[in-house]
Amino acid sequence: MTDDIIGRYENVSKFYGSMAVVKNLNLDIRRGEFLSLLGPSGSGKTTTLMMLAGLQSPSSGHIFLNGRPIETTPPHRRNIGVVFQNYALFPHMTIAENLAYPLKARRMARADIAQRVQRGLEMVKLQPLAQRRPTELSGGQQQRVALARALVFEPSIVLLDEPLGALDRQLRETMQLELKQLHRETGVTMVYVTHDQAEAMTMSDRVAVFNDGKLLQCAPPPEIYDRPTSAFVAEFVGESNRLSGAVAAVDEGGCTVTTDAGIAIRTRPQPGLQRGQAVFVYLRPERILVGGAAAACENRHEAPIADAIFLGDHTRLRIELPGNRDFTIKQNFFGETRPPDLGDRIVFGWTAEAPQVVPV
């Protein structure tokens, strides 16, 4: 194990009775990164997080922290900070006492504690509220206290379990930025559980997508978005047009897929595809070019517009393509290019870079 890997899951599974919640997980956490565990509820992401914190134990496999297996280490000796979904602030203590709690548990000197608590309060801009109780604070403020408390003892990793879930949208966006900034300032490794793909995209260095207890793909956000390796990831993250078909030809320059409706789609070379294999082709609506821009595309079509919805920053066009009657194009019409009317025939297309082919 190299130095830049701080945590590692090795063949980790978790069963509740006969139900597998996490299935044979292999995942590395890199030192200093912001890693998001993304997935729908019940996908095993929170269990994955709690096993690292020591609040749940794996049924099989090993978890390493700083190169050492930690299954036998109780949570209070792991030095991992956790921000809980409901914050779990101690209601009988003031904010300052809440921050001092992990430092007192570590038997630090009194002066040291005072200094660190002060720094922690400054970090989340809550100095004036030091003597208040958690119930006297707003949701966003409680969230900041929980963050500061998980950071104040300089843990090796901070785990966050959907910490922004209870906040309203505007506050959530502010907190996302603050959290990202805290991550940059402290340089601490953060593992963040969320079911909100936009949140995972904005904040993370890498995103690990979970479904049904399995880790499907772990990669930086652009790669998750542009190069999903499974149908689930392609459909869970962002918006996509799906066309089902089979691989017709594979050569050095790329491959050709013929859809069930008979459309031939030419793509860049994609590893692991075999001739005759049943596949899905995914096309992001905003990667489809319209009009003159489509002229140079390898894949070009002409069809009437079935629906056009103006949304301000872009217009959504629906086209009834054979094999997908909800084929969507997102296009920003501006200046001379006039948005087409219903029924107008338009030329559209995409380059060989755009389609992502995944096995069914």
Next chain:
Amino acid sequence: MNQFVKLWVIVGLAFLALPLLVIVPLSFTSGHYMVYTPEMLALEPDAYSARWYSEVLHDRDWMLALRNSLIIGLSAAALSTVLGTLAALGLSRSGTPGRNVWTALILLPQIVPIVVTAGGIYSAFSDLNLIGTYAGVIIAHTVLAAPVAVITIRASLERFDWNLLAASSTLGAGPLLTFWKVTLPLIRPAIVAGAIFAFATSLDEVVVIQFIGSYDQKTVPIQMLIGLREHLSPAILAVASMLVCFALSILVLSELMRRRSEIYARKTTKT
């Protein structure tokens, strides 16, 4: 209709409280008998005195009984509160196996007819040489009082946020520190209430102690029974009045505790 219901409620409450209202003035009689004399009814000052109270406070038997009640009650309350707190914590955790069976076992002494429990304790204790000892009576009273403590403390744990304990452990606190700094402060009002009820249970107990206690361990209610049997003196009324006062203060205290624990619960459940 509404007035009619109100009237019945008042009659009902009066029926419950009247015996208490009758004995309290009677305990201040200056006579020798447990009856209202014509002089008392005429509210003559001479008919009233605190003599039976001073009698009780100077009587060797009564003072022994009072001392015993305190020793046995406080010890049993302390024991059953400690055990009851631990049991309540264990029974409230979702991970504990066989919770229902354990709960039933712990509550059993409160459900089984008291004479049956007393008989069982008697035969068990005679083998252990615990008959006629303070230890024996205290243990027996703990068995009876612990369920009361468990019920009271468990009620407050229903709304306890177990995430706080998980949070405490991730912050570096071991189980013991977590108990002292998080669990105990948050459920303290319930524990105090549990202790009060446990004490009241022991103070009230007259059956088991007749099986296993000797003269040396006689408590206040036992002394009252003896008094009723041997000489019907108004001293019993004086003691009874003191007990009523004590019971009232327990009621007030436990209500205060209940309110405090409600406030705590509200604080912990609010996000």
